[in-house]
Amino acid sequence: MRCPLETRENREILVAYSSRALNAGDTELLEAHLQTCSACREFVRGQRVVWEALDGWEAAPVSADFDRRLFARIEQDVSWWQRMRGRLRPLLVYRALPVTAVAAVVVAGALLDWPWRPKVMPRPATAQVEGLQPDQVVHALDEMEVLNQFNHLMKPDSTEPKM
Amino acid sequence: MPEWVNTDMGGATAALDYDAELMLRVKDGDGASFGVLLEKHRSSVVHFLYRMVQHQAVAEELAQEVFLRVYRSRGTYEPTAKFTTWLFRIATHLALNSLRDGKNERSQERLDERSEDMPARQVEDHRPSVEQSMVRKAALDEVRQAVAALPDKQRAAVLMHKYKEMEYTQIARVLNCSESAVKSLLFRAYETLRARLAHMA
Numbered sequence: 001m002r003c004p005l006e007t008r009e010n011r012e013i014l015v016a017y018s019s020r021a022l023n024a025g026d027t028e029l030l031e032a033h034l035q036t037c038s039a040c041r042e043f044v045r046g047q048r049v050v051w052e053a054l055d056g057w058e059a060a061p062v063s064a065d066f067d068r069r070l071f072a073r074i075e076q077d078v079s080w081w082q083r084m085r086g087r088l089r090p091l092l093v094y095r096a097l098p099v100t101a102v103a104a105v106v107v108a109g110a111l112l113d114w115p116w117r118p119k120v121m122p123r124p125a126t127a128q129v130e131g132l133q134p135d136q137v138v139h140a141l142d143e144m145e146v147l148n149q150f151n152h153l154m155k156p157d158s159t160e161p162k163m
Numbered sequence: 164m165p166e167w168v169n170t171d172m173g174g175a176t177a178a179l180d181y182d183a184e185l186m187l188r189v190k191d192g193d194g195a196s197f198g199v200l201l202e203k204h205r206s207s208v209v210h211f212l213y214r215m216v217q218h219q220a221v222a223e224e225l226a227q228e229v230f231l232r233v234y235r236s237r238g239t240y241e242p243t244a245k246f247t248t249w250l251f252r253i254a255t256h257l258a259l260n261s262l263r264d265g266k267n268e269r270s271q272e273r274l275d276e277r278s279e280d281m282p283a284r285q286v287e288d289h290r291p292s293v294e295q296s297m298v299r300k301a302a303l304d305e306v307r308q309a310v311a312a313l314p315d316k317q318r319a320a321v322l323m324h325k326y327k328e329m330e331y332t333q334i335a336r337v338l339n340c341s342e343s344a345v346k347s348l349l350f351r352a353y354e355t356l357r358a359r360l361a362h363m364a
Contacts, residue, residue: 012331012346015353019325046357049364053306053356054325056299059210060219062226066205070227074234 001033005040014040018047182246189237197237201230204247207327208254214322215258217311225257244336251327251337255319262315302363309359317352324349 004010016022017030034041063069182203188196208229213222232253291299310318316338323329323337331349335342 008347008350011350015349021328043357045364046361047353050353050356050360051325053302053360053363054310054321057214057303057306057310059206059213062206062209063223066209066223066227067201070201070230073227073231077231077235 001029003033003037003040004030005037005043014043015047018044019051180242180245180247182250183242186233186237186240186246187242189234190240197234200233200246204250205230208250211251211322211327212254212258214310214326215255215315215318216261217307221261225254225261228257229254245333247327247329248333248336251323251329252339255323255337258319259315305363306360309356312359313352313355317348317355320345320348321352321356 002010004013013022013026013030017027022030030040034044182200185196185200189200205226209222209226212225212229213219216222216225229250233250310321313321319338320334323334329337331342331345334349335345338345338348340348
C-alpha cells in the first residue's frame with residue numbers, strides 16, 4: 001500500500017481510520033501499512049488523542065422552556081401576519097370596488113388623451129384682425145385712397161370704382 | 164418508519180428522507196409534524212451551535228432562529244436535498260454570521276464562567292475527587308479553546324464531521340463548497356488540533 005501521507009487525497013483514510021469509520025477492507029490494508037510506517041502511526045496516534053479529547057466535550061442540555069419560547073415566537077410571527085391581513089382586508093374588500101372604478105376612469109382618461117390622436121388646433125379666424133393696430137388701419141385706408149386716386153388718373157372717364 | 168423512503172416524484176424515483184416527508188406535511192398545514200422535527204433535531208442543532216459559538220444562551224437563541232426559519236419556509240419548501248443538510252446550512256449560516264458580527268465576542272470569558280455548568284463525562288461508580296474534577300475541567304477548557312481558535316469554516320467542518328458524523332459530501336453541501344475543499348478544511352483543522360492537544364495523550 002502506498003503511504004497515505006504521500007498524497008493529499010489519501011490523508012483522509014488516516015482520519016477515517018482514526019475515527020473508526022474506515023471500511024473493513026481498507027482497515028486491513030492500512031493496518032498492514034502501519035506496521036512499517038512510523039509517520040502514519042504517529043499521525044493515527046495524534047488523531048486518536050484529538051478524537052478522544054473531543055469525545056469528552058459534551059454540550060449542555062437544552063433549556064426546558066426552549067419549545068415554549070419557540071412556539072411563542074411562531075405564534076407571534078403568525079399573529080403578526082394575521083394582524084397585517086386583518087388590517088388589509090377591509091381595504092381590499094370594501095374599498096376595492098371604488099378604488100378600481102376610480103383607477104379605471106383614470107386609465108380611460110389617460111388613454112383618450114393619448115398622443116396618437118393628433119390635436120387639431122383651430123386656427124383663430126380673427127387672429128390677424130385682432131392683431132391689427134389702429135395706425136395700421138389708418139395706413140391701410142390711406143393706401144386705398146392713394147390707389148383710388150391712381151385709378152382716376154389712369155381712367156379719367158370711368159365712374160367711381162365699386163368697392 | 165425507515166430513514167429513507169422511495170417516493171415517486173413526477174415519474175422519476177427520488178429518495179426522500181423521512182424528515183423531508185415530515186416537512187412536506189408541515190407544508191400541508193400539519194403542525195404536529197413540525198413538533199416531531201423539532202423533537203428530533205432540537206438537541207443536535209443546539210449542541211452544534213453551542214460548540215460553534217461556545218455560549219449556551221447565544222446558541223439557543225440561534226437555534227430558535229433556525230427553527231423559526233424552517234417554519235417560515237414551509238410554504239416554499241422543496242425536498243431538493245436531505246433535510247438535515249438544509250437544517251445545518253441554516254444553522255451554520257447563522258452561526259458564522261453571529262461570529263462575524265461579534266455577538267459573542269466575550270464568549271471566552273463567559274465560557275470560563277460557565278465551566279461549572281457544563282457536564283463533564285460522569286463516572287457512574289463514584290464521584291470524582293476535587294483534583295480529578297479540576298484536571299478534567301482544565302482539559303475540557305483546553306479542548307474548547309483549541310476548537311474556538313480554529314477558523315470558523317474549519318470549526319464548522321470539524322463539528323459536523325465529529326459530532327454529526329456527516330459525510331464529506333453533506334458537509335460540502337452545508338458549507339456550499341467542493342468535497343475536496345472539505346477534505347482540505349478538515350485536514351488542516353485536525354492538524355492544528357493534533358498540534359495543540361498532543362500533550363493530552
